Amino acid sequence: MKVELRDPNIVMKLSKLGSFHQSKLSFLRSFLKEFKDWEYKRDLFELNTLGFGTAIYSFKKNNRVYSLICFANQLDKNERSDRVIATKWDAAFTLHDGVPSKQDIERLRNEVPKQEVGRLSYKELALSRANKSVRVFNHVVDSLSEGKQPDISLLSNVGYLYRTTAVYGSGKFGLADRFRIKDREEIYGPFRLEMMLVYLVRQFTFDQVNYVAKNKNPKKAVSLDPEICRSLGIGNSTGLGMAPFIVNHPTLLNNWILARETALKEIREIEKIEKKDSDLFTAYLKKSIKNITSWNTDSEYQQKKIKSLLKDLNNFISFIDKDFNFSNEFAFNEIYLWLENNSGDECIEYIVSMMMEPYDKIINPLIKKMSSEEDRYFDIPTNRTVIELKDILESKYKKILKIDFSKSENNQNFWFISKNKEEPRLADRFKEKGSDLEQPLAIARDIKKLYETLSISKNSCTMDKFLLENNHLRHVVRRAFIVEKFPYSEIQDNTISKSIVPIDMLRLKLSFFGALKFDPRSNKWLRICMFQGAPLPEQLENFDDGWVYNSLN
Amino acid sequence: MKSLSEIDMVSKRASRAAGFDWGIAEEVGKNTRMLELLGISGIKNLNYYFKIRYGKKFESIKLLSKENKKTQLEYCPIIAGVNFLDQVRSLENLNEIKFHNIAFPILFLPFISRASKIVGKKILLKIDNKEFLLNYNKSIYSNFLNDEIITIGNIIVIKFLDNIDSFRENEWKELYKLSENTFVEENDSLKQGAAGAGLNDND
Numbered sequence: 228m229k230v231e232l233r234d235p236n237i238v239m240k241l242s243k244l245g246s247f248h249q250s251k252l253s254f255l256r257s258f259l260k261e262f263k264d265w266e267y268k269r270d271l272f273e274l275n276t277l278g279f280g281t282a283i284y285s286f287k288k289n290n291r292v293y294s295l296i297c298f299a300n301q302l303d304k305n306e307r308s309d310r311v312i313a314t315k316w317d318a319a320f321t322l323h324d325g326v327p328s329k330q331d332i333e334r335l336r337n338e339v340p341k342q343e344v345g346r347l348s349y350k351e352l353a354l355s356r357a358n359k360s361v362r363v364f365n366h367v368v369d370s371l372s373e374g375k376q377p378d379i380s381l382l383s384n385v386g387y388l389y390r391t392t393a394v395y396g397s398g399k400f401g402l403a404d405r406f407r408i409k410d411r412e413e414i415y416g417p418f419r420l421e422m423m424l425v426y427l428v429r430q431f432t433f434d435q436v437n438y439v440a441k442n443k444n445p446k447k448a449v450s451l452d453p454e455i456c457r458s459l460g461i462g463n464s465t466g467l468g469m470a471p472f473i474v475n476h477p478t479l480l481n482n483w484i485l486a487r488e489t490a491l492k493e494i495r496e497i498e499k500i501e502k503k504d505s506d507l508f509t510a511y512l513k514k515s516i517k518n519i520t521s522w523n524t525d526s527e528y529q530q531k532k533i534k535s536l537l538k539d540l541n542n543f544i545s546f547i548d549k550d551f552n553f554s555n556e557f558a559f560n561e562i563y564l565w566l567e568n569n570s571g572d573e574c575i576e577y578i579v580s581m582m583m584e585p586y587d588k589i590i591n592p593l594i595k596k597m598s599s600e601e602d603r604y605f606d607i608p609t610n611r612t613v614i615e616l617k618d619i620l621e622s623k624y625k626k627i628l629k630i631d632f633s634k635s636e637n638n639q640n641f642w643f644i645s646k647n648k649e650e651p652r653l654a655d656r657f658k659e660k661g662s663d664l665e666q667p668l669a670i671a672r673d674i675k676k677l678y679e680t681l682s683i684s685k686n687s688c689t690m691d692k693f694l695l696e697n698n699h700l701r702h703v704v705r706r707a708f709i710v711e712k713f714p715y716s717e718i719q720d721n722t723i724s725k726s727i728v729p730i731d732m733l734r735l736k737l738s739f740f741g742a743l744k745f746d747p748r749s750n751k752w753l754r755i756c757m758f759q760g761a762p763l764p765e766q767l768e769n770f771d772d773g774w775v776y777n778s779l780n
Numbered sequence: 781m782k783s784l785s786e787i788d789m790v791s792k793r794a795s796r797a798a799g800f801d802w803g804i805a806e807e808v809g810k811n812t813r814m815l816e817l818l819g820i821s822g823i824k825n826l827n828y829y830f831k832i833r834y835g836k837k838f839e840s841i842k843l844l845s846k847e848n849k850k851t852q853l854e855y856c857p858i859i860a861g862v863n864f865l866d867q868v869r870s871l872e873n874l875n876e877i878k879f880h881n882i883a884f885p886i887l888f889l890p891f892i893s894r895a896s897k898i899v900g901k902k903i904l905l906k907i908d909n910k911e912f913l914l915n916y917n918k919s920i921y922s923n924f925l926n927d928e929i930i931t932i933g934n935i936i937v938i939k940f941l942d943n944i945d946s947f948r949e950n951e952w953k954e955l956y957k958l959s960e961n962t963f964v965e966e967n968d969s970l971k972q973g974a975a976g977a978g979l980n981d982n983d
Contacts (some may be wrong), residue, residue, distance in 0.1 A: 349781065398785025406784070605810060606898065609866040644793075667802040691866040695842045698862070701803020 228557055230495040232488045232714075236625060239484070239719040245731025246532075246572035249775065250580035251590045252486055252597070253741030255757055256775070258422035259767065261413055262286055267764040269434065270326075274299060276442035278435045281332065284427045284764075291413070293352070293420070294323045295427035296332065298340050299435060307358050316342070316356035318389065318431070322424045324350050324403065342393070343648070347401040353424045354402060357389040357432075360462065364388050364436060367451065371440035374447040382459060384523055386744065386756040388432040390462025394421045415595050417479065418740065429461045429758050453763060460759030463742070466752040468650045470732040471642060474668050477709050477716035478599040483739050484715035486593040487579070493589045494582050495560035504585035505553035507773075511584050512547075514776040516540065518743060526747040528728075532573050539574030584773065604712065607705050613693055614686035616704065619711045620678045627671045628678055630721055639725035642668040653729060653751065671721040673703040743775070788813040791826055795858070798830045804862055811861075811890035818920055820886060821927040828929050829857070829884040838883055844871060847878045854883040854932060861891030864938075868895040877938045882907075885933030892938060893917045902941040907933040 237243065249256070265286040274280035282297040299318045306315045319340040323331065331350065338345035342356050363377075363385045370377040396418070398404045414420060433456045441448045473480050519540070522533055546565065555561055559582055566575045583590055620628065632638050641662040645652050656662040667673070677700045684693060694701060710717050721727065730747050737745065742755035760777055762770035771777065792809030796802060808826070815822030838856035841848060844867055848855070860882055864871065871877055882888050885907045896903040897917035905912040910924040945952070966974065 349783070398783035401781060401783055401786070404784045602810070605806075606894065607866070610869050691863075691870070694866055695863070698804055699801045701801055702806060703803075705803060705806070 228496060228498070228560070230492050230560060232485075232492050235623075235714045235717075236719050238488065239715060239717060241718060241720040241728065241731040243572050243576070244718065244735040245728065246576045247487075247735055247738035248577050248580045249738055249741045249743060250487070250490075251583040251587075251772070252483075252490065252594060253739060254416055254418045255422045255426070255741035255761070256772070257416045257594045258419050258426065259761060259770070260772070261416070261419065262423065263767045263770065264288070265767075267767065269430075270294065272434065272438070274435065274438055276439070277301070278439040278442075281336065282431055282434065283327070283332075284430060285326070286423065286427075288413075291411070292325050293423060294325065294327055295424060295431070296321050296323055296327060296335055296339070297428070297431045298336060299431075300340060302358075304361070307361070313392065314342075314344075316340070316392070317359045318428075319356045320354070320424060320428055320431075321347065321351045322353040322420055322427075324352050324408070343400060345400065349401075349403045349407060351402050352408065352420045353394060353396045354400060355391050355394040355421075355424055355428065357391040357428060357461070359389055360385050360387060367436050368440045368443060371437065371451060372444035372448045374444075374449050376449070376452050376455060379455065382455065383521060385462070386759050387429075387460050387462040388436055389428065390464055390754065391425065391428065392464050393468070394424060394463075396421050409598075415598060417483070417598050422740070425461050425463075425757055426761070427764075429459070429761075430764055432461070433459075433763075456763055457766075458760060460743075460756040460761070463737075463755050463757060464748075464752065465733050465737065465755065466650075467653055467729055467733075469736055470653075470729050471651045471666065471668050473732055473736055474670060474718065474722065476599070476601060477706065478601050478604055478713050481713035481716035482597050482599050485713075486597050488715065490583050490586070490589055490593055491563070491579050494586060495557065495563055497559060498556055500553050500558045502553070505558070507585045508581060509547060511773055511776045512540075512578075512581050513544065514773075515581065516544075518776070522744045524744075524746040526753075528750070529745060529747050535571050536573040536577060539570040540577065543570060543574065543578065587772075604709050605705070607690060607694075607701070608708055609689060609691040609694065611690050611708070612686065613681050613684045613688045613690075616690070616693075616707060617678070617681045617686075619707050620674060620681070623707070623710045623714075623717065624671075624674050624678075624719075626719055627674055627721070630671060630675060630724075632672050632675055636725040637721055638672065638723060640723045640727060641665040642723070653727075656723075667702045669723045670703065670706065670717065672723060673700065674707065676700060677703045677707070741775075784813045784817055787816050787823065791823070794826070794830060798833060800858065804858065807862055807865070807891070808858060808887075811887070811894075814890050814893070814917075815886065820889070820920070821929070822886070822890075824927065825884050825886040825929050828931070829887060832883075832931075843867075844877065846874045846876070847880075849878075849880040854881045855879060857882050857884045857886075857888035861888045864888075865891045865895050865898070868898055872899045872901070872940055875940055879936040879938075880934065882933045882936050884929070884931060885936055886930055888933070888936070889914075889920075893920060899940065901943060904937075904939040904941055906935075906937040906939075908935055 265288045268285050270285050271281060271283040274282065279299050279301050283294055285292055285294040297318055297320050302315055302317050319342060321335055321339045338347060339354065342354065347354060363382060366381060367377045367388065396402060408414060433451055437450045519533060519537055524530060566578055630637050635657065639655060640653050641656045643652055643654065643661050643664055643666055651666065654661065680697055680700060690704065694704065729751050730753050733753060734745055737755055740757065742757055743759055744756050745753055746755065747753040760774050762774060788809040791812035792805045795805035795808040812822035812826055837853055839850045839853040840859040841855050842863055844863055860879065889905060889912060892903055892905050893914040894917050896914040903914045905914060911922060913921040
């Protein structure tokens with residue numbers, strides 16, 4: 228039986244993309260698998276008794292070394308802020324390519340804590356900073372120094388000791404450009420080095436908390452139980468900065484979604500499900516409910532989504548337990564069709580992620596296809612005609628072309644770059660100044676304009692002639708020809724409408740990172756947790772890939 | 781040192797701020813990145829050109845022909861470049877194209893380099909006495925090695941080069957003959973069995 232890939236007009240709706248969950252394709256999981264046989268080391272740990280100083284961690288294999296350099300600084304409580312406008316953080320980090328020399332460390336000590344206003348070099352691969360969850364960190368220090376383990380329920384509620392507020396890579400602030408490293412096999416998957424940075428930062432937070440507790444009370448202090456460490460991750464606060472990324476990298480977005488859709492299609496096409504595979508699916512599914520019931524958020528929007536997810540999942544489990552037989556032909560296809568008829572998007576996408584769990588054979592080859600050589604698709608094929616482009620728009624942007632942009636609610640917002648922080652922002656064009664400096668992220672509106680202009684042009688006119696008078700539409704002409712080749716490269720929604728929920732864009736990206744427990748703090752930023760439940764570096768060599776579902780929280 | 785990604789981003793934004801459409805600004809970002817990667821002074825020329833643009837008008841040529849001459853104003857290198865890139869498939873038939881007075885011709889160069897890849901032909905670009913051999917947008921070979929700003933190209937000639945070998949046939953034959961020394965002479969037994977299909981591969 229052949230199953231079709233799901234329709235991009237449905238999959239690429241923001242409400243659908245905003246319902247994606249982590250899966251075996253997620254970057255933090257594929258990072259752990261790739262680096263499991265690398266040699267992990269703590270190369271330097273020079274902190275004072277309060278935990279401030281420098282530490283270095285590394286992964287090494289053959290002649291390749293990646294080193295995380297950590298600078299932990301004293302921070303006045305009034306200076307601590309997760310907002311992007313902050314200028315100081317509890318700790319700052321960079322991932323260095325190779326073993327850093329003394330001069331490198333001194334150079335980086337000067338630059339890394341400054342973050343966006345510092346300068347990195349081609350020898351650095353990623354940059355980040357993080358703040359303590361002071362309440363949790365202090366509680367853990369106090370408990371350990373008294374010889375006790377901390378209160379698990381407090382730790383479960385928060386899920387981490389530190390949260391990062393940005394992780395930068397690929398050429399930002401002087402960091403190495405991707406072309407320098409893209410041929411290294413170990414980093415074929417996207418964001419692999421950023422994942423490494425976050426993973427090693429997590430280990431630093433455990434080492435630091437143990438060290439501070441030990442120094443507070445050398446005779447009585449105990450170390451944080453490794454099982455508790457494992458149940459903690461790294462928090463992350465993410466704002467709008469991440470949203471335009473998925474608009475600005477259409478072929479990359481396509482490759483992520485296409486990998487997921489191909490996995491689903493191939494799983495639905497399996498005729499006979501082996502018992503061990505259906506058992507694993509069911510076991511992980513039931514275990515994972517714990518992740519959902521411990522998902523804390525004050526956001527009404529997210530609470531509603533969790534509630535509907537839980538209700539649908541319980542329905543689904545009861546269907547699986549009572550009415551379903553995995554020995555039916557094409558059982559996962561039957562499951563998928565049942566879900567489409569009986570569940571909301573949150574639950575459908577949750578189960579799609581779960582279906583991948585038994586199938587390394589399908590997933591592993593797809594992971595290697597999730598990067599993109601974007602420049603290959605940059606040139607506009609100017610020998611193509613108006614009618615050809617019109618056909619592309621009619622087939623790829625069906626719903627977009629029906630939007631009436633003369634209505635203010637469809638044209639309500641504009642994206643701009645903040646002069647203060649050089650970060651993307653979204654504002655109401657009818658209330659705020661600055662829409663004359665709008666970024667080219669109103670793709671739906673500009674595609675509609677392009678369509679209207681094409682409609683009054685001669686069908687046989689080639690693009691070189693069309694662009695002579697219409698270069699103001701050049702950015703969307705280029706885009707449409709990319710979308711023709713890459714079906715999942717475009718969000719099928721209006722990114723400037725009054726009803727836009729930007730956190731759906733963030734959640735899409737974060738789900739591919741492998742984030743858990745999305746906690747929206749407004750419709751423009753959210754908190755998440757990464758690597759919660761993941762093996763510690765010493766456990767990497769032989770870890771259970773289902774660790775996500777074994778989380779204690 | 782600035783990364784190429786920073787160079788691309790800042791050039792793109794500066795081009796937009798200088799009044800170009802977003803789609804053209806994207807082209808300039810990619811071009812400047814390419815120039816800097818190849819060691820040609822993209823940022824210097826772009827920065828100086830944008831400074832000059834504030835007080836001076838430039839001609840925006842649209843439809844290109846064999847000889848493009850404007851006596852009063854200099855051509856904008858970006859608009860001339862974009863249109864060359866877009867129209868290159870028809871311009872190729874003209875074999876040689878001439879421009880008079882292109883401002884900051886280094887900014888025009890990457891468009892021609894990219895055009896070389898599109899038509900699959902090497903292009904020889906002459907900017908007065910400076911020569912650039914553009915190889916399918918893979919590399920640039922030139923007699924111009926300093927990083928000065930060139931504010932004007934008085935005569936610019938673009939020549940599409942035929943896809944022909946750069947060596948003589950006898951040079952090829954000599955080298956080929958030497959390469960034959962890595963081959964094994966097949967005896968009957970090898971002819972019979974080594975290719976897999978035998979002596980007769982018809983059904």
